[in-house]
Amino acid sequence: MSLPSQVSPPQIALADVAPTRVVGADLVAVPFAADDDGLSLGPGAAELLDEVDLDVFALLEHAKATGKAGEVVEHVLLSRAGLSNGSLRSLLFVGVGAGTPDDLRRAGAAVARRAKGRETLATSIPALSDDAGLRAFVEGLVLGSFGFHRRSTGPKETPVARVVLAGLDDIGTRQVALDRALAVAGAGWMSRMMALVPSNEKNPVWMAERAEEIAKSAGLSIEVWDEKRLVAEGFGGIVGVGQASENPPRMVKLEYTPKKAGRKVPHVVLVGKGITFDTGGLSIKPGDAMMNMKRDMTGGGVVMAVLGALADVDCPVRVTGLIPCAENSVSGNAMRPGDVLRHYGGRTSEVTNTDAEGRLVMADALAYAVAELEPDVLVDVATLTGAMKLALGQRTGGFFSTDDALADLIRTAGQAAGEPLWRMPLAEDYEERLESKIADADNAAGGPGAIIAALFLQHFTGGLPWVHLDIASVGDSPVDAHEWTMGATGFGARALLHWLELREPLAGVTG
Structure with a gap:
């Protein structure tokens, strides 16, 4: 007896463009963290703010954000005028702690939970780190998307269908890390x-x-x-x-x-x-x-x-x-x-x-x-x-x-x-x-x-x-x-x- 139909992990790809320029992405996630001077934004944020009129730090302050790994603050776009990607609906600002692999794994899982039901997520979070961090983020993203059911009406939630890891250099080299991450997460x-x-x-x-x-x-x-x-x-x-x-x-x-x-x-x-x-x-x-x-x-x-x-x-x-x-x-x-x-x-x-x-x-x-x-x-x-x-x-x-x-x-x-x-x-x-x-x-x-x-x-x-x-x-x-x-x-x-x-x-x- 084979397993009845279940939800599937997201399809994940790499890109060298900024997350806001990923065609068809309805959700963009960029990292933020705390340093000696307060909160700071990570890769992808500059390109985002070139297109969106938003006081991010006021938003984070209002949410009492600390930058700890897995913290997520969402902003829904009321207007999409001037966006290079007309599909974009929401922004996620994701805490990454100290940026360690453990922190990025937790950030990946948190993003996965907030992205359920979406079609395409573009994120620059892995651009913060080396291959170990990319792998950890992907493993957290996949396993945070996990679901199992035996309902006659189907699953209550579905994972985000597609994820693009954006803003990366050396795509060919990074693909090896992604493939290994998908194999390990798939085994989990x-x-x-x-x-x-x-x-x-x-x-x-x-x-x-x-x-x-x-x-x-x-x-x-x-x-x-x-x-x-x-x-x-x-x-x-x-x-x-x-x-x-x-x-x-x-x-x-x-x-x-x-x-x-x-x-x-x-x-x-x-x-x-x-x-x-x-x-x-x-x-x-x-x-x-x-x-x-x-x-x-x-x-x-x-x-x-x-x-x-x-x-x-x-x-x-x-x-x-x-x-x-x-x-x-x-x-x-x-x-x-x-x-x-x-x-x-x-x-x-x-x-x-x-x-x-x-x-x-x-x-x-x-x-x-x-x-x-x-x-x-x-x-x-x-x-x-x-x-x-x-x-x-x-x-x-x-x-x-x-x-x-x-x-x-x-x-x-x-x-x-x-x-x-x-x-x-x-x-x-x-x-x-x-x-x-x-x-x-x-x-x-x-x-x-x-x-x-x-x-x-x-x-x-x-x-x-x-x-x-x-x-x-x-x-x-x-x-x-x-x-x-x-x-x-x-x-x-x-x-x-x-x-x-x-x-x-x-x-x-x-x-």
Whole structure:
């Protein structure tokens, strides 16, 4: 089942003319900021004031504008006499703070919200900055435009249809930055979209079908395990979690190889949790806690979106994505507390809480990667523990790592992408809590929850350099805030792509 028709991101182009000279633009946005002398206007403002009789500073003073990033003051034109562009209807003056990439990302998202329903926006805001700032502005603009609906009457709002980034020099060079920004923002859009699809439409088979579509469009190779093959090859965690559902489990493998890959090109394996709905199983969740569980496959959606964008960001390393997919349901065939599951490769887990299911499916995929794929680095991403949300709130993702260089690369990429990550400790003092009297480990060995879950997964990583992203803290945004729209965030896609586009994504990593 394909996704029903949804709103699309704006079409974005570059131009070297002033924003007021973009033919057909009904909305123009120019930047302003605060400095030691008060407020100042940025690129595009001089050309604008040559055509419009307006005391901008009086307007900003009346609005009590401060110039902080994302602040927007609108002026509706009552007369269009003398304008070079007769389509122009409104002006936006947009605060850009200090002009950092984070500030421009916020400005882009704010402009996107104010431009909804418009036909064409022309803006000179990216002319303030280098390629990093342009990319951040575009990512904010695209993701601030995001919308999702299942209304019979169509969406309540539509993004601005067309955006022209005006007043730019070196259009050819800037096009490279724009293309990368669109690829990264598109991956964020896709992962967000997949997480919002309701679970009466989205199940493990649906996930595999979406992966096949991505593979076809991005030129990836794909392999899918059905429920019979999962049983036959010993994926006991995936099978156990998924056995209660009428929707059978799947595991998806997507493979990307760079165009000029040699035999020694490094190999990264990404593993994404694909729980398409989580009731908690027999250790059932309270009703309110189930409301967001359609997005418990966020990690899997992130991995699929990242694989689909790797060619567009010219990723220089081989990347394999593994997405173990299951629906954690309740039935007479459900996995029970006290059951013992045998994972791929033979390690066993005693199930003391069926609601700690994500680590069970992730363990199978990690063990398969170590045994069969010869990776240089493992990275997994999952909405895994409520404990991470308690620790970090809803604006910062948590991660664990066994390699300092890899941790620094991932953290820096997250910062550049606007998806901040905080490194958590793999505290060995808690390892003894994983002990089970009858199996190799207890799947729910108490607190501290996020650390215990990470220690559980570490046993399946084969001693390889490994990063575990626990994005349960940031899987949902409670409100519209900057580039985040209320609901599922798809957090992680941008951070991983900012990392994997580096010329040396594994620089300094020790195998």
